Amino acid sequence: MEFKEEDNFFRQLTGANYRPIMIAGPCSAESEEQVMQTALALREQQVDIFRAGIWKPRSRPNTFEGIGLQGLQWLGRVKRELGMRVSTEVATARHVEEALKQEIDVLWIGARTTVNPFAVQEIADALQGAKVPVMVKNPVNPDLALWIGALERVYNAGITDVAAIHRGFSSYEKSKYRNVPFWQIPIELKSKFRSLPLIVDPSHIAGNRELLLPVAQKALDLGYDGIMLESHPDPANALSDPDQQVTPAGLAAILDKLQVRKTTYDDQELINRAEKLRLQIDEADQQILRALARRMELVEQIGHYKKQNNVQVLQISRWKEIFRSRPEWATELSMNPDFVAELYRLIHTESIRIQTRILNGDS
Secondary structure, rough: OOOOOOHHHHHHHHHHOOOOOEEEEOOOOOOOOHHHHHHHHHHOHHHHHHHOOOOOOOOOOOOOOOOOOOHHHHHHHHHHHHEEEEEOOOOOOOOHHHHHHHOEEEEOOHHHHHHHHHHHHHHHHOOOOOOOOOEOOOOOOHHHHHHHHHHHHHHOOOOOOOEEEEEOEOOOOOOOOOOOOOOHHHHHHHHHHOOOOOEEOOHHHOOOOOOOOOOOOHHHOOOEEEEEEEOOOOOHOOOHHHOOOOOHHHHHHHHHHOOOOOOOOHHHHHHHHHHHHHHHHHHHHHHHHHHHHHHHHHHHHHHHHHHHHHOOOOOOHHHHHHHHHHHHHHHOOOOOHHHHHHHHHHHHHHHHHHHHHOOOOOO
C-alpha cells in the first residue's frame, strides 16, 4: 500500500498546520431527536466528522443492535441541514450499499468485522468503484497481520483514502482498560506505512469516562492523526456503552485540555542537543546488547551442563527467583519494575529456547 499525503482525504482534514482530526458522536443513533441534538452541539465544537452507529454487532441477542436503515436518513439530515460530514460502521455488503445510497461521507469497519477476512473481502467487493473514505479498526485480538490484511483488502478495492483506527485489544489479563491499548502494535503499523493516517478511539480503549483524556493525550504524544470519541446528550441512559460516552459539554472539556505537540524540533541548538543524546543512547544500547550476548553465552553453558547431567530445562525455583529479584533491583535503580519484569519474561523465554535446543541435540 502506498499512500499519498497530498491528496488523502484524512490528511486534508489535518491541514497544512497540523491539527488532529476530530470525530465524535453517539455510540448508537437512537432517535432522530438525539442525533440532531448531539450533532448541533458538536458542530459548535468544530468536529470534523459526526459518527453514529446504525448497525451494532452485539455479543448477545436481545440487546440493542442498532436502529437500522432509518438511522441513515437521520445522518443524511445532519449532513444536509448542519453541513457536517457523517460516518457510520458497515459490516456487510448490504450495509455498504445502503450507506452509499444515502451518501454517507465516511465508512468504518469495526473490530468484530476486521477479524474475519471473508467479511472484509465482501465489504471490499461492495466498495469497488466507490469514492468514499474508509477507516478500519484493529481486530479484537492483537494481530497486526490481520489488521494490515483488512487495510490491504480495502485499498486493493480502489479505496485510497484509508485510515486505521486503534481501539485497543481484548486480553485475559486484568487491566484498567476495557480493551488494552498495546501501543506497540499501532506503532509498528505506523512504522510500516508512515503515510497511513492513524486515529485513536479512546472510548473503546478506556471503557469509562475517566480514562478518555489520558488515552487521547498519549495518542497525540505518539503522533496520531486524529481522535474518535463517543458523545451522547444523556450518557447514563444511552442504549449502548453508557460508561464510555460523554456529553457534548464533557467532550468540549476534554478537547480543551488536550495538548498538541510539535512534530519535530524547530531550533538548531535543540536539534544538536537531541542528536548528542541519541548518540549516547546508541552507545548505551550497544552496551546492553553486549551484556545480553554475554548472558546468552552463560545460558548456553548451563544448557550443556544440564544435558550432561540429564536435568530438565525449566527450573521453577529459578524462574520465581528471577521474577522476584529483578523487579526489586529495578526499583532500587528508580526503574519501572513492571517494565523490567516484562523484559525478563522475554529474556527468560529466549533462555529456555536456547537450552531446549541444546538438550535436543540441535547444537
